[in-house]
Amino acid sequence: MAIDRSPRNRMPEQAPKLRAKNFDEVALGFSPEQAKAEASRCLQCKNAPCKSGCPVGVDIPEFLKAVQTGDFEGAGAVIGRANSLPAVCGRVCPQEEQCEKLCLRGRMDKPVAIGAVERFVGDFGLDKTPAPYDGPRTGKRAAVIGSGPSGLTVAAELAKNGVDVTIYEAFHRAGGVLVYGIPEFRLPKSLVRAEIDKLLRLGVTLMRNVVVGKTVLLDELTDRFDAVFIGSGAGLPMFMNLKGESYKGVISANEYLTRVNLMGAYRADSDTPVQRGRRVAVIGAGNVAMDAARTALRMGADSVTVVYRRGREEMPARAEEIHHAEEEGVRFELLAAPVEILGENGAAAGLLLRRTELSEPDASGRRRPVELAGSEFTIGADMVIVALGTSPNPLIKDSYPAIETTKKGTIVVDGRGMTSVDGVYAGGDAVTGAATVILAMGAGRKAAAAILERFKGQ
Amino acid sequence: MNRIVKKRVLAPNVNEYVIDAPLVVKNARPGQFVILRVDEEGERIPFTICDMDKAAGTVTLLVQEVGYSTAKLAKLVVGDGVADFVGPLGKPTDLSAHKNIVLVGGGIGTAVIYPQAKALFEAGRPAAVILGARNRELLMYTDEFKRAAKSLYIATDDGSAGQKGFVTDLLKELLEADRQRAKNGIDCVMAVGPMPMMRAVANLTKEYGVHTVVSMNPIMVDGTGMCGGCRLSVGGKTVYACVDGPEFDAHEVDWADAIARLSLYKETEQAHRCRLTDETAGGQK
Numbered sequence: 001m002a003i004d005r006s007p008r009n010r011m012p013e014q015a016p017k018l019r020a021k022n023f024d025e026v027a028l029g030f031s032p033e034q035a036k037a038e039a040s041r042c043l044q045c046k047n048a049p050c051k052s053g054c055p056v057g058v059d060i061p062e063f064l065k066a067v068q069t070g071d072f073e074g075a076g077a078v079i080g081r082a083n084s085l086p087a088v089c090g091r092v093c094p095q096e097e098q099c100e101k102l103c104l105r106g107r108m109d110k111p112v113a114i115g116a117v118e119r120f121v122g123d124f125g126l127d128k129t130p131a132p133y134d135g136p137r138t139g140k141r142a143a144v145i146g147s148g149p150s151g152l153t154v155a156a157e158l159a160k161n162g163v164d165v166t167i168y169e170a171f172h173r174a175g176g177v178l179v180y181g182i183p184e185f186r187l188p189k190s191l192v193r194a195e196i197d198k199l200l201r202l203g204v205t206l207m208r209n210v211v212v213g214k215t216v217l218l219d220e221l222t223d224r225f226d227a228v229f230i231g232s233g234a235g236l237p238m239f240m241n242l243k244g245e246s247y248k249g250v251i252s253a254n255e256y257l258t259r260v261n262l263m264g265a266y267r268a269d270s271d272t273p274v275q276r277g278r279r280v281a282v283i284g285a286g287n288v289a290m291d292a293a294r295t296a297l298r299m300g301a302d303s304v305t306v307v308y309r310r311g312r313e314e315m316p317a318r319a320e321e322i323h324h325a326e327e328e329g330v331r332f333e334l335l336a337a338p339v340e341i342l343g344e345n346g347a348a349a350g351l352l353l354r355r356t357e358l359s360e361p362d363a364s365g366r367r368r369p370v371e372l373a374g375s376e377f378t379i380g381a382d383m384v385i386v387a388l389g390t391s392p393n394p395l396i397k398d399s400y401p402a403i404e405t406t407k408k409g410t411i412v413v414d415g416r417g418m419t420s421v422d423g424v425y426a427g428g429d430a431v432t433g434a435a436t437v438i439l440a441m442g443a444g445r446k447a448a449a450a451i452l453e454r455f456k457g458q
Numbered sequence: 459m460n461r462i463v464k465k466r467v468l469a470p471n472v473n474e475y476v477i478d479a480p481l482v483v484k485n486a487r488p489g490q491f492v493i494l495r496v497d498e499e500g501e502r503i504p505f506t507i508c509d510m511d512k513a514a515g516t517v518t519l520l521v522q523e524v525g526y527s528t529a530k531l532a533k534l535v536v537g538d539g540v541a542d543f544v545g546p547l548g549k550p551t552d553l554s555a556h557k558n559i560v561l562v563g564g565g566i567g568t569a570v571i572y573p574q575a576k577a578l579f580e581a582g583r584p585a586a587v588i589l590g591a592r593n594r595e596l597l598m599y600t601d602e603f604k605r606a607a608k609s610l611y612i613a614t615d616d617g618s619a620g621q622k623g624f625v626t627d628l629l630k631e632l633l634e635a636d637r638q639r640a641k642n643g644i645d646c647v648m649a650v651g652p653m654p655m656m657r658a659v660a661n662l663t664k665e666y667g668v669h670t671v672v673s674m675n676p677i678m679v680d681g682t683g684m685c686g687g688c689r690l691s692v693g694g695k696t697v698y699a700c701v702d703g704p705e706f707d708a709h710e711v712d713w714a715d716a717i718a719r720l721s722l723y724k725e726t727e728q729a730h731r732c733r734l735t736d737e738t739a740g741g742q743k
Contacts, residue, residue, distance in 0.1 A: 170544065170680070171680065172495060172541070180680075180684075208542070209543060211545075211682055214485065214545065214546055215481055215482060215544070215545065215546070216484075216485070235683055235684065236698060239689070241696060246689075246718065248719070252685065252686035254685045255685035255687045258680065258684070263501060263502070269499055270499055271500050271501040271527055272501040272502075393684065394701055395682060
């Protein structure tokens with residue numbers, strides 16, 4: 001087959017000026033023709049290095065081949081073998097660091113836009129009802145704690161193999177970070193709901209408003225279920241203990257995004273209030289910081305500035321998110337370390353910053369910022385959003401001390417994803433600390449395989 | 459869906475709701491709270507569990523109408539359900555180390571000390587109870603406290619019931635009398651009410667060197683240790699009322715900070731998630 005020499009297709013996007021004022025999705029997705037054309041750029045490599053870059057091991061060349069021939073349903077089935085949330089992953093996976101980074105087509109011109117095609121296939125399959133599982137039942141029961149990416153993955157894998165699964169979700173809505181964290185304009189909530197509905201049609205039971213460790217205790221679950229999976233997520237937002245952190249207008253990115261996304265504070269008909277800053281500063285430069293900055297613009301801020309103590313190269317956010325934020329008008333104050341939050345009458349009024357320069361790499365491998373004496377300067381800000389990551393939620397550990405945790409509080413698991421308690425597994429941010437949706441899903445897949453293996457032996 | 463099985467008016471704009479919640483009540487203990495959403499567009503509002511009936515599977519809440527969401531709740535009648543009801547949240551109260559306890563409740567803070575009074579009564583070591591309100595009409599649960607308390611003292615701002623004055627006046631009398639006695643002195647005060655009241659109690663008991671516990675009622679969203687909205691400064695450290703509390707050592711709390719944060723959404727009419735720093739608004743977190 002002759003190599004298709006056409007350039008990489010780009011998804012159409014809402015124009016930056018327009019989208020910075022609305023919560024509609026930024027990227028608009030491929031048409032069937034674009035998806036087929038892009039899939040045709042795949043070289044169908046025999047050893048397919050892209051596959052090894054996928055944390056859940058999707059057979060990428062095979063699904064691209066199906067798309068190429070217009071068999072979108074078949075493509076969905078190929079992805080579905082490894083990934084139960086393709087419409088989500090097609091949007092939020094850092095493909096440029098994973099499959100697309102290893103794509104050999106990238107050596108010719110640009111890698112195949114695997115993520116964009118996956119998104120197309122995922123969306124195509126959203127309204128298709130999956131056949132309910134009708135294979136042999138294992139007679140086994142599993143409890144899944146948390147309905148975020150790792151929990152949903154475990155639930156899907158187990159349900160597809162004849163296990164009775166019950167998911168326990170603390171919030172009133174399922175989806176975890178997919179519904180409270182990632183904003184509507186990056187991941188429409190209707191889509192998350194459709195993915196979860198698909199899962200429920202597989203026969204999974206969802207218990208909302210149940211906090212494991214409080215409403216039901218972990219040992220009640222281990223009594224009633226043959227296996228338990230903990231996917232309780234990342235936990236409490238970190239603050240810097242800066243002077244002024246308790247001023248009005250200082251808010252964690254978690255709280256800000258939860259109010260806007262989960263509680264729908266961006267809609268006029270929501271009862272949940274949210275602070276609306278005119279001049280907003282976001283401290284931190286990860287994906288959550290970008291989400292918060294772009295959300296603040298859409299909530300009507302006149303200016304939004306991301307403050308980061310390292311430089312552009314060191315920013316942990318995806319390049320695409322930084323690019324989108326910049327296009328929309330988010331400003332970046334790099335090499336600047338927050339010293340104090342300035343206030344007036346108990347409300348935030350600005351940030352006192354100090355210039356930094358980068359020295360040798362630290363333990364994280366990133367160059368360490370050194371504050372320069374006498375370099376203080378201020379920026380105005382009536383709202384300061386702190387997006388510096390999270391520390392693990394103490395809830396489950398507090399109620400079940402037998403679970404071994406690290407000094408930081410993350411849950412310790414072995415190579416199969418099992419905790420120090422027999423039959424209790426864990427994965428996702430509760431184990432790794434804040435990471436990505438797809439890594440959590442990979443951990444979920446691994447734990448599900450181990451649970452199925454365990455059931456086989458019983 | 460969790461349905462209202464009983465509802466009665468306790469004081470102007472204060473309702474008692476008995477809500478069917480078998481799953482919540484099963485592991486619930488005094489001092490814990492629940493979060494409810496009235497309807498699908500509702501905000502998540504926290505309330506301390508005021509009473510519970512494990513056999514009947516019900517939880518009792520005292521709710522004062524202070525804003526949009528609590529007003530919406532007040533419109534519901536027996537048989538209606540709330541969209542969401544989750545709990546028990548927070549750590550239960552542990553007063554087991556103390557022998558001679560005084561419970562102080564201001565306004566709707568009464569709702570928070572009642573389960574403590576009941577638990578201590580059932581444990582055979584009833585506490586002295588001080589209740590405060592603006593006037594007689596706003597006093598709640600006095601009959602219940604008469605049954606459960608070792609002794610009951612009442613203060614109203616206008617003197618329409620009990621002594622005219624503040625709860626701190628009565629507490630001071632107790633602490634003074636106690637000082638005269640040599641043994642079995644008051645070894646713990648638990649105070650719940652509007653933050654300025656709790657701060658005043660904390661300042662008073664500090665002079666007498668009596669350990670004091672308060673139940674804090676900051677703004678919350680998830681209530682499970684995720685959003686960080688309920689952060690407080692206690693003993694110089696940032697803590698979270700939802701998972702580390704809601705009860706803290708009153709002498710360690712940074713009160714100025716906590717009171718300032720309570721007014722975050724005060725300007726927004728529909729934003730009465732927290733109870734306001736209003737005299738009668740103690741029990742709703």
